[in-house]
Amino acid sequence: MEAEEELVLEEVALRHPIVFDVFNLCEMHGLGKLRQLSVAMIRSICEHSDIDVGNIKGRLKAPFLSLLGEFLELCNCQHSLDHSPCL
Numbered sequence: 639m640e641a642e643e644e645l646v647l648e649e650v651a652l653r654h655p656i657v658f659d660v661f662n663l664c665e666m667h668g669l670g671k672l673r674q675l676s677v678a679m680i681r682s683i684c685e686h687s688d689i690d691v692g693n694i695k696g697r698l699k700a701p702f703l704s705l706l707g708e709f710l711e712l713c714n715c716q717h718s719l720d721h722s723p724c725l
């Protein structure tokens with residue numbers, strides 16, 4: 639049982655940097671560039687990352703951005719002292 643839990647943790651760790659298509663989302667979040675993407679693009683990134691966006695109505699960018707931002711804050715690089723993104 640313990641061994642299985644360790645395996646899961648490792649898999650999560652290996653997923654960094656968080657990327658989608660050609661975008662390094664860690665880096666873009668760190669630089670505040672995610673807002674430059676279209677709503678449709680941000681939405682598909684959220685869906686791809688298993689972020690629940692089912693409650694978001696309309697086509698405003700802000701709610702998607704804040705959910706995606708919360709998700710990316712989970713990555714270790716966002717807590718490093720110099721905010722250098724993982725590459």
Ligand SMILES: [Zn+2]
Nearest residue numbers: 664713715724
């Ligand atoms: Zn990262």
